Amino acid sequence: MQSERVYNFSAGPSVLPLDVLETAAREMTNYGGTGMSVMEMSHRSKAYLEIFNETKQRLRDVMNVPETHEILFMQGGATFQFAAVPLNLMGENGSADYALTGNFATVSSKEAKKYGTVNIAATSADRSHTYIPAQSEISASADASYFYYCSNNTIYGTEWQYVPSAPSPLVCDMSSNILSRPVDVSKYGLIFAGVQKNMAPAGMAVVFIDKSLAGHELPYTPKIMSYKTTIDKDSMDNTPPCYTIYMLGLVLKWVEAQGGVAEMERRKIQRAKLLYDYLDESKLFHGVAQPDSRSEMNVTYRTGDADLDTAFVKAAAAAGFVNLAGHRDVGGIRASIYNAMPIEGVAKLVEFMKAFETTNS
Amino acid sequence: MQSERVYNFSAGPSVLPLDVLETAAREMTNYGGTGMSVMEMSHRSKAYLEIFNETKQRLRDVMNVPETHEILFMQGGATFQFAAVPLNLMGENGSADYALTGNFATVSSKEAKKYGTVNIAATSADRSHTYIPAQSEISASADASYFYYCSNNTIYGTEWQYVPSAPSPLVCDMSSNILSRPVDVSKYGLIFAGVQKNMAPAGMAVVFIDKSLAGHELPYTPKIMSYKTTIDKDSMDNTPPCYTIYMLGLVLKWVEAQGGVAEMERRKIQRAKLLYDYLDESKLFHGVAQPDSRSEMNVTYRTGDADLDTAFVKAAAAAGFVNLAGHRDVGGIRASIYNAMPIEGVAKLVEFMKAFETTNS
Numbered sequence: 001m002q003s004e005r006v007y008n009f010s011a012g013p014s015v016l017p018l019d020v021l022e023t024a025a026r027e028m029t030n031y032g033g034t035g036m037s038v039m040e041m042s043h044r045s046k047a048y049l050e051i052f053n054e055t056k057q058r059l060r061d062v063m064n065v066p067e068t069h070e071i072l073f074m075q076g077g078a079t080f081q082f083a084a085v086p087l088n089l090m091g092e093n094g095s096a097d098y099a100l101t102g103n104f105a106t107v108s109s110k111e112a113k114k115y116g117t118v119n120i121a122a123t124s125a126d127r128s129h130t131y132i133p134a135q136s137e138i139s140a141s142a143d144a145s146y147f148y149y150c151s152n153n154t155i156y157g158t159e160w161q162y163v164p165s166a167p168s169p170l171v172c173d174m175s176s177n178i179l180s181r182p183v184d185v186s187k188y189g190l191i192f193a194g195v196q197k198n199m200a201p202a203g204m205a206v207v208f209i210d211k212s213l214a215g216h217e218l219p220y221t222p223k224i225m226s227y228k229t230t231i232d233k234d235s236m237d238n239t240p241p242c243y244t245i246y247m248l249g250l251v252l253k254w255v256e257a258q259g260g261v262a263e264m265e266r267r268k269i270q271r272a273k274l275l276y277d278y279l280d281e282s283k284l285f286h287g288v289a290q291p292d293s294r295s296e297m298n299v300t301y302r303t304g305d306a307d308l309d310t311a312f313v314k315a316a317a318a319a320g321f322v323n324l325a326g327h328r329d330v331g332g333i334r335a336s337i338y339n340a341m342p343i344e345g346v347a348k349l350v351e352f353m354k355a356f357e358t359t360n361s
Numbered sequence: 362m363q364s365e366r367v368y369n370f371s372a373g374p375s376v377l378p379l380d381v382l383e384t385a386a387r388e389m390t391n392y393g394g395t396g397m398s399v400m401e402m403s404h405r406s407k408a409y410l411e412i413f414n415e416t417k418q419r420l421r422d423v424m425n426v427p428e429t430h431e432i433l434f435m436q437g438g439a440t441f442q443f444a445a446v447p448l449n450l451m452g453e454n455g456s457a458d459y460a461l462t463g464n465f466a467t468v469s470s471k472e473a474k475k476y477g478t479v480n481i482a483a484t485s486a487d488r489s490h491t492y493i494p495a496q497s498e499i500s501a502s503a504d505a506s507y508f509y510y511c512s513n514n515t516i517y518g519t520e521w522q523y524v525p526s527a528p529s530p531l532v533c534d535m536s537s538n539i540l541s542r543p544v545d546v547s548k549y550g551l552i553f554a555g556v557q558k559n560m561a562p563a564g565m566a567v568v569f570i571d572k573s574l575a576g577h578e579l580p581y582t583p584k585i586m587s588y589k590t591t592i593d594k595d596s597m598d599n600t601p602p603c604y605t606i607y608m609l610g611l612v613l614k615w616v617e618a619q620g621g622v623a624e625m626e627r628r629k630i631q632r633a634k635l636l637y638d639y640l641d642e643s644k645l646f647h648g649v650a651q652p653d654s655r656s657e658m659n660v661t662y663r664t665g666d667a668d669l670d671t672a673f674v675k676a677a678a679a680a681g682f683v684n685l686a687g688h689r690d691v692g693g694i695r696a697s698i699y700n701a702m703p704i705e706g707v708a709k710l711v712e713f714m715k716a717f718e719t720t721n722s
Contacts, residue, residue, distance in 0.1 A: 083583030
């Protein structure tokens with residue numbers, strides 16, 4: 001079955017482990033002898049609550065989430081959190097710090113402006129978001145309600161290689177690198193991640209929130225966006241995206257079976273090194289991001305000739321390496337190499353790039 | 362495979378057609394020769410856009426949605442719409458009419474109070490929501506921004522058997538009876554439905570909106586809740602719940618193949634008649650809802666003895682008729698008989714009830 005599958009370098013939704021998909025297919029019409037699909041289960045049923053609670057506990061274990069923090073499953077992906085974060089956390093201070101290192105932090109800051117004052121604590125817009133500012137380049141406010149950043153920039157191919165420090169609680173969008181490395185969750189007030197890259201099919205975000213931050217939402221906050229309500233009702237004030245949570249559970253089992261996030265990190269470094277080492281020696285292709293700011297999840301590169309980039313993407317797709325076009329806002333080439341991308345997928349892509357370079361030099 | 366499956370009377374998430382689940386299982390690791398699962402597809406890819414556009418068009422055809430109305434796919438289910446409706450439609454009038462005929466209309470009206478004045482145009486709370494008010498009992502305001510009602514009350518087992526008339530645009534929550542009968546969508550300003558009953562697995566709502574109503578949202582409306590943005594971006598301002606949309610597409614194909622909503626209505630009447638006819642003649646069981654207000658999707662009934670109700674639900678589950686307990690707020694017994702419940706499931710349930718009555722009289 002593997003042989004019929006392509007190598008899928010999509011930035012999200014993206015490749016899932018084949019084992020996980022095969023389990024989902026096998027359990028589709030009758031889960032564990034219940035006589036029904038997980039899709040058909042009442043979210044209040046014993047069978048479903050076991051799936052829900054096991055998945056939540058497994059996420060706590062895999063990500064080492066401390067008891068100070070609650071785990072929430074919320075619909076709407078990261079875009080929903082762009083509003084939920086300021087609605088819940090802007091509070092009485094009425095201002096927050098944002099580090100603008102890419103598209104999604106910028107979009108998020110625009111949403112936050114509806115609910116309070118946004119201080120631009122750092123920005124990489126001056127050099128087209130090709131780098132991550134150093135700690136010394138960050139101007140955090142003393143009285144902000146929180147400090148917001150996005151740890152990996154899917155479009156630009158940059159990634160924070162350090163955890164910034166700030167006087168206010170850290171809020172981080174980890175949509176595109178969660179589960180790819182160990183994280184000290186205790187350093188954060190709130191972490192969220194749209195699940196559609198390293199975790200599950202699209203349709204949900206996972207939130208880790210320091211419980212002491214909840215309960216101060218603005219009066220016009222929609223109930224579905226209230227962290228307090230979601231904590232109090234254990235993510236079931238309304239019907240949760242049950243099947244997406246089940247899929248997340250299968251992915252987490254797979255991560256555990258492989259060796260956890262430490263092993264995910266080892267493989268991530270191995271995959272990224274293969275690709276960046278070649279980009280550094282290639283005469284045709286060159287990486288876009290500044291070397292010390294490179295993402296190990298989304299590798300952006302170019303030939304310097306937009307037509308040749310397009311020809312490469314097309315030729316690669318014909319050879320079974322699909323979704324290599326850069327984001328429509330920036331063009332170029334992008335290989336997203338998430339947890340479920342096997343190392344041989346990257347090795348074969350590098351071989352293909354070498355052959356393409358030979359043909360086109 | 363059917364023989365291993367139970368008859369699932371869950372109120373939602375609920376039974377799906379077995380054909381649909383088998384197709385989903387078969388296509389799980391490699392959809393239509395693309396070499397990947399639908400779960401792994403970029404929402405911007407050609408393969409996925411075909412699924413998306415076909416599903417949207419099929420929904421337009423099946424529900425006969427006029428071109429004046431746009432079809433939206435939004436995450437968050439009905440609870441999300443409880444906020445989105447007033448945020449988008451409350452507008453300059455600042456008031457709306459609500460008919461309170463059950464739990465979800467009441468919850469929705471409480472959410473709306475955050476954003477404007479709520480006029481209670483009708484309520485059935487005086488008799489525990491066991492009936493639907495007649496048109497003559499409705500006091501609609503001349504200057505409301507919209508008139509809101511919920512067409513089927515899942516918890517109480519009542520259903521509007523007529524379309525109310527009001528001076529302002531009708532807004533209807535059809536979560537638990539959409540696709541069960543033909544609807545004249547042109548009569549409505551907005552219809553929404555959480556998909557987890559008659560349409561798809563939980564994690565989305567479908568919205569039909571008269572385009573002329575969009576574009577007047579309150580300034581603090583989260584972008585993800587803006588109907589205008591969702592219309593302008595064709596439900597893809599952010600990553601949509603791609604797989605849920607795919608599943609909806611499979612269900613719509615099944616509805617079409619069976620004969621469309623006209624056939625769904627014929628079967629619905631047949632299923633409900635089997636159950637209500639028996640309830641009307643039974644000496645042990647009696648229906649809860651007033652006969653002229655009975656729901657043909659959620660049939661609520663009791664023995665008059667709470668312990669015996671519980672014993673019945675337990676015995677039924679052991680015999681393969683599962684999820685028959687009434688909602689925890691009201692107790693009793695509830696059989697949800699959505700589109701995917703085969704007629705023989707209801708026939709066999711009635712046989713089981715008759716045997717239970719004989720044993721317990």
